């Protein structure tokens with residue numbers, strides 16, 4: 001049975017596209033047939049992060065009735081399938097967001113998981129992805145404006161009959177141990193699915209047209225994305241050997257050798 005997740009936030013720039021671009025490939029890696037779709041039809045950038053640009057057919061052509069969704073599916077990293085959206089204003093103007101539901105119906109038989117990157121705000125194109133998902137995942141930054149907008153999105157989702165799966169708290173400074181997960185769950189009234197640290201490698205990876213889980217697989221944010229993806233895929237996450245752990249090992253070994261020599 002296919003599961004449809006919509007990645008939403010309310011406030012713009014909280015990290016929805018980053019989450020979609022990293023969650024999708026990891027879900028595919030964990031054995032789930034996964035397709036990620038850029039439902040941010042006005043300000044699309046999922047294709048940019050994944051190096052999928054200047055494509056003949058995108059979600060714009062599908063939403064304007066000029067093409068079938070099958071023709072807008074491209075190969076992404078680790079076996080994930082991607083339906084990117086075009087960048088042109090004309091494509092946006094000709095798109096009919098009401099067609100999104102039919103598109104999802106066309107895809108359900110082929111995938112285990114569909115992930116929609118929703119636009120910020122509460123316009124019509126923003127509300128449709130909230131209604132068609134089995135679960136909405138809120139991407140929230142640990143700051144008051146983002147929390148307030150996430151709460152609005154939560155209320156809107158529930159008002160239109162949607163279901164909130166939980167929240168991912170993104171761009172958290174300091175260590176994860178210092179982050180007060182219980183307090184955030186109380187504020188938002190939803191389960192916190194994972195906490196992603198502020199990590200400069202996220203931007204570096206995007207500049208290189210790649211998700212961070214591919215470009216810097218052992219970085220802090222990558223490990224957080226892997227943990228969340230394993231949770232969503234329903235498998236146990238086993239922490240890989242990290243750069244830091246490797247460096248720590250080499251350091252300990254050098255000190256032991258030095259002591260043995262002395």
Ligand SMILES: Nc1ncnc2c1ncn2[C@@H]1O[C@H](COP(=O)(O)OP(=O)(O)OP(=O)(O)O)[C@@H](O)[C@H]1O
Pocket residue numbers: 009011012013014015016017018019040043119120170171172196197198199200202203206221
């Ligand atoms: N954990 C992180 N650490 C550092 N930078 C991050 C992190 N997550 C996202 N960013 C950066 O924040 C910016 C916004 O991220 P992103 O585009 O994913 O947000 P968005 O919610 O999809 O934005 P929009 O609402 O405009 O669609 C990007 O420059 C991205 O590289």
